[in-house]
Amino acid sequence: MQILAVDDDPIILELLEQFVLAIGGHEVTTAESGMAALELLDGDESGSFDCFLLDIQMPGMDGIELTRKIRDIARFADTPILMLTAMTDKRYIDAAFAAGATDYVTKPFEVSELKARITLVEGLVEARQSRTQKILATQSAPSEGNTIELYEPISIYDVDNVIEYMAMENYVSQLSRNALFGSTAFAFTIRGIETFYAEMTAFEFFSLVSDVAEVISDTLEGRQFLMSYAGNGTYVCITESGWRPESRKVMDAVNLSLATTELFDNKGNRVEPRVSAGDAVRLIWKAGSSVMEAVSTAHASAEAAAAEHEYNKRDFWHLGQTA
Amino acid sequence: MKDILPGLDRVRDRFLTMLEDRKTNIASHAIAAWEADCVEDICAHLAAAQSILHQIAGSAGSLGFAALGDSARHCENEIISHLQSECAALPECPEQLILNMDMFLSSCNDILRTPA
Numbered sequence: 001m002q003i004l005a006v007d008d009d010p011i012i013l014e015l016l017e018q019f020v021l022a023i024g025g026h027e028v029t030t031a032e033s034g035m036a037a038l039e040l041l042d043g044d045e046s047g048s049f050d051c052f053l054l055d056i057q058m059p060g061m062d063g064i065e066l067t068r069k070i071r072d073i074a075r076f077a078d079t080p081i082l083m084l085t086a087m088t089d090k091r092y093i094d095a096a097f098a099a100g101a102t103d104y105v106t107k108p109f110e111v112s113e114l115k116a117r118i119t120l121v122e123g124l125v126e127a128r129q130s131r132t133q134k135i136l137a138t139q140s141a142p143s144e145g146n147t148i149e150l151y152e153p154i155s156i157y158d159v160d161n162v163i164e165y166m167a168m169e170n171y172v173s174q175l176s177r178n179a180l181f182g183s184t185a186f187a188f189t190i191r192g193i194e195t196f197y198a199e200m201t202a203f204e205f206f207s208l209v210s211d212v213a214e215v216i217s218d219t220l221e222g223r224q225f226l227m228s229y230a231g232n233g234t235y236v237c238i239t240e241s242g243w244r245p246e247s248r249k250v251m252d253a254v255n256l257s258l259a260t261t262e263l264f265d266n267k268g269n270r271v272e273p274r275v276s277a278g279d280a281v282r283l284i285w286k287a288g289s290s291v292m293e294a295v296s297t298a299h300a301s302a303e304a305a306a307a308e309h310e311y312n313k314r315d316f317w318h319l320g321q322t323a
Numbered sequence: 324m325k326d327i328l329p330g331l332d333r334v335r336d337r338f339l340t341m342l343e344d345r346k347t348n349i350a351s352h353a354i355a356a357w358e359a360d361c362v363e364d365i366c367a368h369l370a371a372a373q374s375i376l377h378q379i380a381g382s383a384g385s386l387g388f389a390a391l392g393d394s395a396r397h398c399e400n401e402i403i404s405h406l407q408s409e410c411a412a413l414p415e416c417p418e419q420l421i422l423n424m425d426m427f428l429s430s431c432n433d434i435l436r437t438p439a
Binding site: 008009011012014015055057059086109110 | 330331333334337338341374377378380381382383384385386389392396
């Protein structure tokens with residue numbers, strides 16, 4: 001991989017060069033400021049960088065702002081960005097993920113830790129290349145049918161507070177690591193997602209998932225949260241401490257917003273998705289893998305709520321009956 | 324570690340060379356913050372010292388100076404806490420911050436005096 005490392009400390013840049021050399025198989029280019037990095041990217045029209053390593057705290061443009069600017073460049077919209085930071089303050093970490101970071105590594109770092117993260121990133125780069133090809137292929141030939149899997153997480157761009165699913169997993173794992181558990185997990189599932197999936201081209205399905213994400217994000221505006229599309233019509237949200245969403249109210253607000261938003265498929269037919277929300281699961285006092293389990297519980301709860309809604313709609317005459 | 328990273332010695336030498344300058348700069352900012360009599364100057368010098376401490380804290384541990392890195396991190400966090408507190412609006416620099424930096428600078432001197 002071609003890696004661009006940005007840090008105002010020349011020692012860190014030299015260390016990274018040595019570490020990447022030791023890992024082998026990658027090349028690293030360095031820049032000592034956000035502006036210098038953007039100049040490099042400006043002259044890199046072919047988009048040769050596969051991964052970014054960015055310091056958060058830098059004079060002038062900090063790593064969070066640089067992340068936003070990199071994400072604004074279309075060819076780097078889904079390029080993995082690892083934040084290098086000594087700042088374990090949750091506000092900085094949340095801001096980095098919200099800006100588009102994929103993961104973060106805490107300074108001082110060890111070669112083994114950096115190697116593990118870069119190996120993960122390498123896998124991500126390969127997976128993304130394959131996924132991007134699928135979406136682009138379907139855009140040009142929509143009649144060829146779906147090439148996105150229903151259960152596959154999809155990267156959604158340019159929607160506030162929406163991050164990739166892998167970044168969400170990393171974020172949750174960092175919460176465990178730093179014992180910052182004042183958050184809540186909850187999820188939304190698009191009702192009847194299988195039907196949408198069966199009837200739409202991959203590009204239409206991708207657009208539907210993106211549009212619903214935007215509506216949810218707009219509805220939750222003003223709240224501190226991060227959200228990710230986990231596949232199968234489900235969006236997983238992690239909220240900041242202090243806000244425990246009331247699922248029913250939030251779901252009604254999202255559905256009201258969806259009802260007033262005009263969405264269409266490629267043939268001009270109106271598309272009217274609605275969501276079900278699952279239970280909000282508090283992450284306080286959870287540790288280690290149980291944090292991810294709590295997120296899975298929230299995820300499963302939303303899918304169950306959507307399935308129940310579909311069942312009740314179809315078999316409403318069974319409601320309230322006893323044997 | 325040296326077997327894995329043959330160039331680490333060179334980076335370590337550069338870190339020590341820079342530590343000499345960084346130590347001097349931290350001391351200058353600490354004294355200036357202590358002697359300043361307006362809030363803006365005190366905060367500006369403390370923030371400048373904090374920025375240098377932040378860099379040392381970020382790399383020292385990876386180069387075999389974990390204790391120095393921890394000490395820098397402690398000083399940095401104390402300065403950040405002060406700058407974010409209501410006390411930062413007062414025209415005086417807390418003595419404890421200066422003492423923390425003094426201890427850190429002593430640790431720097433110990434390392435710089437130790438033969439390679």
